Structure formats: structure tokens, C-alpha cells
Amino acid sequence: MNTINKTMKKTIQLITISTLLSQSMAVSANTDINPEHKGRNDYFAKSYQPLCSLPTKTIATASTLEEASQHEFILNKELGLSTQLNNQGEAYIQLAIKEWNEKFIVGVTPKTHVSMAGADIQGADIVNLQCAEQSQYLTHLNTHEWGSYTLKLTGKPNQLVKVQITTTAQ
Template identity: 80%
Template sequence: MNTINKTMSKTIKLITLGVLFSQSMAVSAATEVNPEHKGRNDYFAKSYQPLCAMPTKVIATASTLDAASQQEFILDKQLGFDTKLNAKGETYIQLAIKEWDEKFIVGVTPKVQVTMAGADVLGADIVNLQCEKQNQYLTHLNTHEWGSYTLKLTGKPNEAVKVQIITTDL
């Protein structure tokens, strides 16, 4: 009987240690920050902070590249949308860029990919650490000329997506 109690006691201790180790690793992984994200967040803090609380409005965006030209949005300081990806997991937003060498940051729902033909991507999939809830991925884009550019968002089919765009001088 004594041997059984000792064995059970050791087993319980091992299970407890395993659970504590797992919890510790989960907390460590959740709080571990990519050093590149930390550096960018420090440098761009004044640009990233407004994206956390930027108002959005519900917009049905284009589900095809051709349809995007029928619905153009002027990029003037900031834009905010709540939209939905199509059944293929895509949506298109045509932006009218008014300035030469325009730099802007696009904040989106995590795991949504941002691309824009004709623009330089200067950073992508950066977690916005300036927000209380870190539920925004950032992409830095730079266009070299004024004109129309189409932003393509790709994610899960029919996914609800928040899109927040802000121009920056940096």
C-alpha cells in the first residue's frame, strides 16, 4: 500500500510539473515578440497608434479586379472599412493616390495578405504592438506616381475583414 501511495504521489507531481511547464511555455510563446516587429513598432509608433482606434464603415468591396475600377476611394490621410472577402477569399479596393511617392500603412485582420501591383512592399505581416489587442497585421506600401492602384486582400473564404489605411511621411 505504501509503494502504491509513493508511486501515485510521484505520478501526480510529474503531471503537475508537466502542466505547469506547458502553461509556462504557452505564456512565454504568447508574450514573445518578433524583434523586427518590436523595432518597427518603436520607430513607427506615431503612425501605428491611430490605426488602433481608426473608425471604419461597412463597405461592400469589389469581388473581382475588373469590378474594383467601378468603386474608387481617394486616399487622403486615412480610410477605414469593414468588408467581407468573396467565396475565393479575395476582395479588391481601388485607391486613388493623389501624391507622388506616397507612403502608407495598411492594417488588416490577422492572417489576411495585402498586395498591390505597382507598389513597393516595405514590410508585411507586422503585428501592431501599439494596440491593446494585438489583432492587426500591418503592411507598408509605397507608390511612386499618382494614379489608381488596386489593393488586393486575400484570406479565408467569406471572412469578415477590417481594413485601416493611413498615410505616413516616414
């Protein structure tokens, strides 16, 4: 009987140690911040903070590149949209860029990829650490001319996504 009690006690200790170790690793994973994300968040804090609470308007976005030109959004200082990706996990949003050499930041739902033909990507998949909940990924874009540009979003089929855009002077 004494041997069984010792064995059970050791098993309980191992389970306890294992549980504490896994919890410690989970906490560590949540607090390990990519140094590049931290640096960008520090530098662009004034631009990133408004994206956390930028209101969104629910819209139906284009499912193809050709459809995107039928509904254009003017990018002034900021723009907030909520939409659903199509069955292929894509959505297209046509933006009217009014300035030369426009720099802007696109915040999206995590695991949503942002691309834009004719624009330079200056950073992608950056976690917005300025928000209470870190549920926004950022992409920095730079256009060189004024005109129409199509923002392409890709993710999971039929995924609901938020798109929050702000221009930046930095």
C-alpha cells in the same frame, strides 16, 4: 497500499510539472516578439497608434479585379473599411492615390495578406504592438506616382476583415 500512494504522488507531481511547463511555454510564446516588429513599432509608433482605433465603415468590396474600378476610394490621410472576402477568400479595393511617392500603412485582420500591383511592399505581416489587443497586422506600401491602385486582400473564404489605412511622412 503504500506503493500505490507513492506511485500516485509521483504521477501527480509529473502532471503538475508538465502543466506548469506548458503554461510557461505559452507565456513565453506570447512574450517573444519578433525583433523587427518591435523595432518598427518603436520607430512608427505615432503612425501605428491611430490605426488601433480608426473607425471603419462597412462596405461590400469587389470580388474581382475588374469590378474594383467601379468603386474607388480616395486615400487622403486615413481610411477605414470593414468587408467580407468572397468565396475564394479575396477582395479588391481600388484606391485613388493623390500624391507622388505616397507612403502608407495598411492594417488588416490577422492572417489576411495584402498586395498591390505597382506598389513596393516595404514590410508585411508586422504585428501592431501599439494596440491593446494585438489583432492587427501591418503592411507598409509605397507608390511612386499618383493614380489608381488596387489593393488585393486574401485570406479565408468569406472571412470578415477590417482594413485601416493611414499615410505616413516617414
